[in-house]
Amino acid sequence: MAASIAATAAVPVIRVRGLVSRFGAQVVHNGLDMDVVPNEIFGIVGGSGTGKTVLLRTILGLRSPDAGTVEMYGQDVQRLAAVDRSSLVRSYGVTFQNGALISSLTVAQNIQLPLREYYPASESTLEELADLNLALVGLAHDDGKKFPSQLSGGMVKRAALARALALEPKLLFLDEPTAGLDPISAAAFDELLLYLHSQLRLTVVMITHDLDTLFLTCSRVGVIVDGHMITDTLDGLLQNQTPWIRDYFHGARARAAGGPAAAKDTHG
Amino acid sequence: MTVLELEGEGDDWRLHLGGDWSLAALTQIEAQLKHIPGGLHGTLVCDWSRAEHPGIGPVWALLLHLTGLGASRLGISHTGDPPHFLELLQKLQSGEHAAPAPIHDGPSLEESVGKVGRWAVLQGSEARAVIGFFGRIVTVFREMFSRPRALRPSSLARHLYETGVTAIPIVSLIAFLISVIVAYLGAQQLSRFGADIFVVDLVTISVLREMGVLLTAIIVAGRSGSAFAAEIGVMQLNEETDALRAMGMNPIELLVVPRVLALVIALPLLTVVADAMGLAGGGLLSLLNLHIPLPQYISRLRESLSPTTFWSGLIKAPVFALLIAMVGTYRGMQVRDSARELGRLTTVAVVQSIFLVILADALFAILFVQIDF
Numbered sequence: 205m206a207a208s209i210a211a212t213a214a215v216p217v218i219r220v221r222g223l224v225s226r227f228g229a230q231v232v233h234n235g236l237d238m239d240v241v242p243n244e245i246f247g248i249v250g251g252s253g254t255g256k257t258v259l260l261r262t263i264l265g266l267r268s269p270d271a272g273t274v275e276m277y278g279q280d281v282q283r284l285a286a287v288d289r290s291s292l293v294r295s296y297g298v299t300f301q302n303g304a305l306i307s308s309l310t311v312a313q314n315i316q317l318p319l320r321e322y323y324p325a326s327e328s329t330l331e332e333l334a335d336l337n338l339a340l341v342g343l344a345h346d347d348g349k350k351f352p353s354q355l356s357g358g359m360v361k362r363a364a365l366a367r368a369l370a371l372e373p374k375l376l377f378l379d380e381p382t383a384g385l386d387p388i389s390a391a392a393f394d395e396l397l398l399y400l401h402s403q404l405r406l407t408v409v410m411i412t413h414d415l416d417t418l419f420l421t422c423s424r425v426g427v428i429v430d431g432h433m434i435t436d437t438l439d440g441l442l443q444n445q446t447p448w449i450r451d452y453f454h455g456a457r458a459r460a461a462g463g464p465a466a467a468k469d470t471h472g
Numbered sequence: 473m474t475v476l477e478l479e480g481e482g483d484d485w486r487l488h489l490g491g492d493w494s495l496a497a498l499t500q501i502e503a504q505l506k507h508i509p510g511g512l513h514g515t516l517v518c519d520w521s522r523a524e525h526p527g528i529g530p531v532w533a534l535l536l537h538l539t540g541l542g543a544s545r546l547g548i549s550h551t552g553d554p555p556h557f558l559e560l561l562q563k564l565q566s567g568e569h570a571a572p573a574p575i576h577d578g579p580s581l582e583e584s585v586g587k588v589g590r591w592a593v594l595q596g597s598e599a600r601a602v603i604g605f606f607g608r609i610v611t612v613f614r615e616m617f618s619r620p621r622a623l624r625p626s627s628l629a630r631h632l633y634e635t636g637v638t639a640i641p642i643v644s645l646i647a648f649l650i651s652v653i654v655a656y657l658g659a660q661q662l663s664r665f666g667a668d669i670f671v672v673d674l675v676t677i678s679v680l681r682e683m684g685v686l687l688t689a690i691i692v693a694g695r696s697g698s699a700f701a702a703e704i705g706v707m708q709l710n711e712e713t714d715a716l717r718a719m720g721m722n723p724i725e726l727l728v729v730p731r732v733l734a735l736v737i738a739l740p741l742l743t744v745v746a747d748a749m750g751l752a753g754g755g756l757l758s759l760l761n762l763h764i765p766l767p768q769y770i771s772r773l774r775e776s777l778s779p780t781t782f783w784s785g786l787i788k789a790p791v792f793a794l795l796i797a798m799v800g801t802y803r804g805m806q807v808r809d810s811a812r813e814l815g816r817l818t819t820v821a822v823v824q825s826i827f828l829v830i831l832a833d834a835l836f837a838i839l840f841v842q843i844d845f
């Protein structure tokens with residue numbers, strides 16, 4: 205599976221060119237470009253309603269662009285989605301904004317759901333793999349027996365991450381993974397993400413509003429402004445004079461001293 | 473093709489891992505793991521040099537299997553470029569890996585008795601909750617006299633439209649068809665005795681006393697009872713009812729009472745429509761099948777009616793409406809936590825309200841016979 209979509213270092217993992225997304229008269233993206241290189245944590249920020257989730261859905265092949273192209277590992281996502289949806293789906297893991305755990309299944313069953321679909325192993329092995337994924341995200345065996353409604357917000361995010369990891373993707377998409385979490389849980393999630401990123405050698409694309417998360421985890425950040433994306437390192441963005449970006453990072457200048465470089469040392 | 477070869481003897485073992493070790497090969501790997509004999513001791517070296525695309529799941533399965541085999545008597549090491557996440561997995565494994573759940577044997581006497589007890593307590597608290605729910609509705613009704621704003625006219629109007637006006641076509645159609653069927657089957661039997669004209673009595677009495685109101689109630693239970701439960705249930709799931717409470721508003725007043733009131737008004741009106749359509753259906757069949765002209769049908773209809781026939785049907789409608797609306801809204805308010813609950817309670821709402829309507833109808837029948845209504 206990983207062999208068919210080979211990760212050659214030269215090819216960007218994701219390459220979006222001239223993306224246009226429209227809803228009726230409303231133009232959400234207007235010629236958006238985006239590149240994600242292997243093994244980085246790429247942050248996407250932007251005001252509410254600037255089309256971050258729409259961009260994610262387009263990259264995942266859940267929505268077709270009104271113009272422009274989206275490539276994953278050098279292949280057109282729309283074409284992949286039409287020809288061989290299952291191999292496309294198996295190449296990435298996703299967590300949605302609200303967790304999107306299936307509410308009638310336990311957490312363990314949620315994790316086993318994609319495994320059962322693609323790799324029908326014996327029950328005991330599936331149990332073991334569910335436990336493994338739970339352990340990877342720092343949940344206990346007993347949490348696996350709970351239903352999503354019985355979990356706290358932070359546990360839902362972790363459980364969703366465990367499900368996203370179940371098929372062992374090299375590419376992980378996270379839509380606002382720390383939104384709605386208290387700062388301590390959010391910080392713990394950031395650490396978990398960094399840990400998994402280094403241990404499992406993942407490429408991560410993360411939508412977030414959380415400046416702490418951005419500074420701690422992201423190597424490069426794409427900001428959606430007026431339907432375009434401005435991509436830069438955090439240091440670069442701190443110097444950027446685009447009004448929205450300036451306002452957004454305004455309170456963040458002080459943080460820059462202990463920014464991403466320092467954070468990497470402690471977690472890398 | 474996955475390869476898993478064990479080599480060596482005594483205290484010195486070597487496990488060659490080759491071929492496809494990705495998640496896709498999981499079932500093969502599972503099968504091959506079974507061939508490794510148990511009871512090994514000494515040292516075991518896993519040689520990864522020929523394994524391709526090792527996946528986390530398969531490696532995890534291997535580690536668990538090896539640990540299970542040798543328990544503590546086997547020293548396991550890895551050579552030949554082991555997967556980069558091996559260390560992580562070993563850490564996870566040595567850490568707090570969950571203990572297996574305690575094994576349960578069959579239900580003991582104690583457990584069975586406990587189950588019955590729990591069930592009884594549950595029924596008791598449910599009964600109390602229903603009474604409490606009814607009480608809260610009554611409270612809001614009483615408040616409405618001192619505080620007319622509590623009536624929520626716009627909400628009431630919407631529910632009157634949704635439960636009443638939009639139900640007219642289906643209620644009319646079904647009432648019409650059923651009475652045609654009754655008249656048709658009745659005519660088949662009665663014409664053998666030359667008593668054709670009694671078809672009119674049959675239709676009139678059955679439609680006005682029973683079928684008009686009962687059919688309408690069942691249709692409305694299916695349409696509006698389920699809608700009430702689902703609408704309120706979704707609001708429960710989205711914490712909308714909690715938000716209302718937090719803003720100092722009473723969900724019973726805002727969500728439940730308008731629905732109950734609307735249905736109590738709409739169902740009698742729908743029943744009148746159903747009665748009219750039923751009589752029309754009977755008339756049409758009498759004309760076409762039995763050649764009873766319309767004026768004769770109407771005069772016979774007048775004769776067969778006693779003063780109470782119409783009212784004995786209609787008087788049941790508000791009671792049925794109350795039952796349907798209360799069950800629907802109560803089940804909706806019971807939804808907690810999950811979409812599955814929503815589906816279950818919506819079904820329960822419909823089934824229970826139809827059951828209660830028919831039960832009430834039976835009680836009415838007995839009552840009416842007793843008081844000769």
Ligand SMILES: Nc1ncnc2c1ncn2[C@@H]1O[C@H](COP(=O)(O)OP(=O)(O)O)[C@@H](O)[C@H]1O
Binds near residue numbers: 227250253257
């Ligand atoms: N299915 C849809 N139909 C119409 N408009 C939509 C739809 N999905 C998203 N939009 C619009 O697209 C814009 C971007 O939405 P979204 O990507 O969810 O924003 P965010 O950046 O907060 O995630 C919003 O203005 C929203 O109204």
Ligand SMILES: [Mg+2]
Binds near residue numbers: 256257301
């Ligand atoms: Mg969004």
